[in-house]
Amino acid sequence: MASDKTLNAKNLAALGADRLAELLLEMAEGDAAAKRRLRLELASRSGGTEVASEIRKRLTTIGKSKSFVDWQKVRDLAADLDMQRDVILRHVAPSHPAEAFDLLWRLLDLAPSVYERCDDSNGTVGCVFAETLHDLGGIAVQARPEAKALVERTFNAVNTNDYGQFDGVIGLMAQALGPDGLTMLKAQFEEIATALPAKPKADERKVIAISTRGPVMRDDFEAQYQASRVKSALTDIADALGDVDGYAARFSAEERANPSIAANIAERLLSAQRPADAMAALNLAETNYHSGRHWPDWQRVRIDVLDALGQSGEAQTARWAIFERDLNADYLRAHLKRLPDFDDEEAEGRALAHVRRHSDFHRALGFLMDWPAHSLAADLVLARQEELNGDHYWLLTPAAEALEQHSPLAATLMLRSMIDLSLDHAKYKRYGHAGRHLQTCSYLAKRIEDFGEHPDHDAYVAGLRARHGRKSGFWNA
Numbered sequence: 001m002a003s004d005k006t007l008n009a010k011n012l013a014a015l016g017a018d019r020l021a022e023l024l025l026e027m028a029e030g031d032a033a034a035k036r037r038l039r040l041e042l043a044s045r046s047g048g049t050e051v052a053s054e055i056r057k058r059l060t061t062i063g064k065s066k067s068f069v070d071w072q073k074v075r076d077l078a079a080d081l082d083m084q085r086d087v088i089l090r091h092v093a094p095s096h097p098a099e100a101f102d103l104l105w106r107l108l109d110l111a112p113s114v115y116e117r118c119d120d121s122n123g124t125v126g127c128v129f130a131e132t133l134h135d136l137g138g139i140a141v142q143a144r145p146e147a148k149a150l151v152e153r154t155f156n157a158v159n160t161n162d163y164g165q166f167d168g169v170i171g172l173m174a175q176a177l178g179p180d181g182l183t184m185l186k187a188q189f190e191e192i193a194t195a196l197p198a199k200p201k202a203d204e205r206k207v208i209a210i211s212t213r214g215p216v217m218r219d220d221f222e223a224q225y226q227a228s229r230v231k232s233a234l235t236d237i238a239d240a241l242g243d244v245d246g247y248a249a250r251f252s253a254e255e256r257a258n259p260s261i262a263a264n265i266a267e268r269l270l271s272a273q274r275p276a277d278a279m280a281a282l283n284l285a286e287t288n289y290h291s292g293r294h295w296p297d298w299q300r301v302r303i304d305v306l307d308a309l310g311q312s313g314e315a316q317t318a319r320w321a322i323f324e325r326d327l328n329a330d331y332l333r334a335h336l337k338r339l340p341d342f343d344d345e346e347a348e349g350r351a352l353a354h355v356r357r358h359s360d361f362h363r364a365l366g367f368l369m370d371w372p373a374h375s376l377a378a379d380l381v382l383a384r385q386e387e388l389n390g391d392h393y394w395l396l397t398p399a400a401e402a403l404e405q406h407s408p409l410a411a412t413l414m415l416r417s418m419i420d421l422s423l424d425h426a427k428y429k430r431y432g433h434a435g436r437h438l439q440t441c442s443y444l445a446k447r448i449e450d451f452g453e454h455p456d457h458d459a460y461v462a463g464l465r466a467r468h469g470r471k472s473g474f475w476n477a
Helices: 008-012 016-027 032-046 048-064 076-094 098-110 111-116 124-143 149-161 169-194 218-240 244-249 259-271 275-283 296-308 312-326 329-337 343-357 360-372 374-383 392-401 408-424 428-445 457-468
Strands: 207-211 214-217
Touching: 032 296, 048 076, 048 098, 076 098, 076 124, 098 124, 111 124, 124 169, 124 343, 149 169, 149 218, 169 218, 207 218, 214 218, 214 360, 218 244, 259 296, 275 296, 312 329, 329 343, 343 360, 343 374, 360 374, 360 392, 374 392, 374 408, 392 408, 392 428, 408 428, 408 457, 428 457
Parallel strands: none
Antiparallel strands: 207 214
């Protein structure tokens, strides 16, 4: 039972409203952020309109500020922005979704001025803007913005997205825009795409960089940047409209040969019940898929397409091949799921035998622990203990804990590998963990009847003292 001194809502409520109010005022003294939050909470008693007015004032103040915020104070700025976001969702959105929608958008509009005057190298402010954009998408349909106004707002957002604060906004607004709004938005971007940019006079052109191909001119760079942005917008609109061919048409022949892009196109074609076209899209990138890089989406979509084409045997072969190569449990499960009764048991046995023979010991051990096949994992450790690398502590620590009851010797060998690694390489920051591992080994030793070729616990500890007796940080841990 919790003590009456424990900090929780029940115990604090017992202090009474008057005392809590006094404490809040005392704690808020000298804390501008706390005072702003308290004012917003007080305003919420009058309803969402009053809170919205306070938030709007604060956003205006933030937008007008010119002072630079260094890395030491950027968390305070991020906390202020996040507080506005949170209060919008808590106190405005439930009763005034349209007002909340406008406020969230205004918060995102602050991004350029905020980024230009702060050091956000740790991404704290960026995370707040990303969360705000996600919230904006969630409330868009509920807010029911006027279609033409939303088209203009989305269009402007894409064209002023220099800091990535509106990344993906078209997809997030797609449902609120509807087919008609998306078509209007498409027309605006197509107009930009067909318009020829004005060329400056020769003596007005400015060099902004030097590349291997020569000088980079500002007007050329800006034209390329604009073309890329428009192309991306039209691709997103086609995707939102469900126009698979329009989506695919936005990529060049060279881009379609990229396995990742080919997989995206093929997946959409497959959703449109066009598996043959999906396979054709994948085939355009097959050469690059076999170039040596890892393209997981291409192989995943290809298997789905094979199934859709009725080529289940080839799909099963592909699943097995990926499992054998990568020890991918998801593909093995998918393979076994499609086998007849009893055949799946035999296939699972062959699969686990393959895992035990795999050249990557730690990948094999991780697979067997996750499958789970703990008995086989213990056998693997006992059979190939010389391959244990104590630096893989994120795998060996939970594995040793899981095998303590079933196979204390295997658990001990894994713990010893981490102890040895820490001491042999003088990783003093791990001495505390190594000390605890040694205590666990002492406990497990009482349950090991035969250490086999390995030294028993006393002999192991004696060896450690002989080699590392002066490392007091470990022995005193």
